[in-house]
Amino acid sequence: QTLLRSRIVHFRDDIAGPPDSALEYFEDGVIGFADGHITLLDDARRAAKQGLDLSTAEHRPDALISCGFIDAHVHAPQLAVMGSYGEKLLDWLQKYTFPAELRFADEEISRQNADFFIDALLAHGTTSAMVFTTSFAHSTEHLFEAAQRAGMRLIAGKVLMDCNAPDALLDTPERALRESAALIEKWHGRGRLGYAVTPRFAGTSSRAQLTVAGQLLRNYPDLWLQTHLSENRDEIAWTATLFPEASDYLNIYERYGLHGERSVYAHCIHLTASEQQRLTDAGAAVAFCPSSNLFLGSGLLELQQLRERGIPVALATDVGAGTGLCQLQSMGEAYKVCQLQDYALGAAEAFYMATLGAARALHLERYIGNLAPGKEADLLLLNGSRVPLLRERLRHCRNIREELFAYMSMGDERIIERAYVSGVAIGKSARPGYRQSSD
Numbered sequence: 479q480t481l482l483r484s485r486i487v488h489f490r491d492d493i494a495g496p497p498d499s500a501l502e503y504f505e506d507g508v509i510g511f512a513d514g515h516i517t518l519l520d521d522a523r524r525a526a527k528q529g530l531d532l533s534t535a536e537h538r539p540d541a542l543i544s545c546g547f548i549d550a551h552v553h554a555p556q557l558a559v560m561g562s563y564g565e566k567l568l569d570w571l572q573k574y575t576f577p578a579e580l581r582f583a584d585e586e587i588s589r590q591n592a593d594f595f596i597d598a599l600l601a602h603g604t605t606s607a608m609v610f611t612t613s614f615a616h617s618t619e620h621l622f623e624a625a626q627r628a629g630m631r632l633i634a635g636k637v638l639m640d641c642n643a644p645d646a647l648l649d650t651p652e653r654a655l656r657e658s659a660a661l662i663e664k665w666h667g668r669g670r671l672g673y674a675v676t677p678r679f680a681g682t683s684s685r686a687q688l689t690v691a692g693q694l695l696r697n698y699p700d701l702w703l704q705t706h707l708s709e710n711r712d713e714i715a716w717t718a719t720l721f722p723e724a725s726d727y728l729n730i731y732e733r734y735g736l737h738g739e740r741s742v743y744a745h746c747i748h749l750t751a752s753e754q755q756r757l758t759d760a761g762a763a764v765a766f767c768p769s770s771n772l773f774l775g776s777g778l779l780e781l782q783q784l785r786e787r788g789i790p791v792a793l794a795t796d797v798g799a800g801t802g803l804c805q806l807q808s809m810g811e812a813y814k815v816c817q818l819q820d821y822a823l824g825a826a827e828a829f830y831m832a833t834l835g836a837a838r839a840l841h842l843e844r845y846i847g848n849l850a851p852g853k854e855a856d857l858l859l860l861n862g863s864r865v866p867l868l869r870e871r872l873r874h875c876r877n878i879r880e881e882l883f884a885y886m887s888m889g890d891e892r893i894i895e896r897a898y899v900s901g902v903a904i905g906k907s908a909r910p911g912y913r914q915s916s917d
């Protein structure tokens with residue numbers, strides 16, 4: 479087994495209550511893993527007293543080991559539109575995003591992007607993600623292949639869209655059914671991979687296609703549903719004209735059975751009280767995309783309200799509307815979104831939304847989300863001293879919460895010295911642009 483002796487932080491999953499009370503920190507901890515799973519997590523001296531031989535452990539008292547980050551909503555084909563100027567959601571889609579996704583008709587572009595995207599996630603410390611591809615089935619195929627090569631736990635789905643976008647991006651209800659079914663049969667539950675039925679949003683699917691999406695969810699057990707909900711005011715108004723029979727935005731998805739415990743709705747900024755309550759009742763989860771929501775000027779998620787209603791909230795980058803893949807920076811943006819609503823988001827809650835909280839929201843907590851023995855060995859070696867300003871700030875931190883808050887406020891992927899996926903240190907096989915430095 480591999481042994482690392484370091485400072486270690488994670489969330490215990492046997493403690494109910496707010497994230498802050500489940501935060502567990504080892505000033506001098508030891509973690510062991512073998513065959514892709516965590517075998518040991520303990521205080522180093524206690525473990526040594528009980529007979530553990532620490533002489534083979536890599537000793538890194540300067541570093542901090544964390545669980546790998548989970549990104550609950552991200553678009554693999556949108557790296558090229560990050561930082562696109564001047565538009566809000568609907569024009570941003572037409573002007574930048576649909577043209578970018580059209581390029582994925584080319585299988586070579588699609589394949590190269592999939593490899594680059596997976597390497598980029600890992601370089602940013604994101605060891606699991608729930609991902610949109612494009613409406614081209616091969617782009618989902620390529621992403622699953624790349625994730626499988628990396629050994630990552632990843633959920634993805636082919637985007638379903640059959641109206642209100644360029645013709646070449648549109649499928650049909652029949653094609654959506656056939657291609658999704660083939661991808662599900664091949665990939666869902668294979669190794670660490672899972673499939674999410676992925677209607678882009680109500681605005682780009684006909685009633686017939688939403689019916690197909692509901693059919694898929696009924697026909698196959700344990701699929702996820704991922705889509706967008708209530709992101710932008712113009713989007714909401716436009717969607718209401720498309721589905722006048724629905725009582726509100728969420729009701730469109732409800733009408734087609736696109737809501738339940740394994741549903742993950744991105745954004746959810748402008749929900750009514752009734753919609754929030756129905757998310758609670760359905761057990762559905764929300765992907766909180768602060769970087770995207772600020773960048774597109776979409777609005778401020780009411781995190782406290784969603785929490786009070788018991789809705790699971792997972793943190794997400796929503797690249798390419800989000801401006802980066804770094805979940806530390808998502809946490810920092812989340813803090814600012816909450817500050818604007820007079821809520822001081824704590825570091826424990828922020829890290830929770832990107833680790834154990836996200837795993838729970840995605841029903842993956844049996845496998846990932848913390849460092850408990852038995853979990854899959856997805857972990858990060860964080861080293862704040864790699865960012866000079868942060869190193870300076872860290873000298874004045876008095877405890878782990880202050881340290882984590884400094885990481886999320888001032889940190890970026892430079893502090894991720896190493897990531898382990900299923901117990902394998904990644905970096906050496908990564909593409910040059912993302913090769914981890916080997917110091």
Ligand code: GUN
Binds near residue numbers: 553575678679770796
């Ligand atoms: N709504 C529908 N499609 C998209 C997308 O690609 N990004 C975002 N942020 N919102 C969407």
Ligand code: FE
Binds near residue numbers: 551552553706744796
């Ligand atoms: Fe999105």
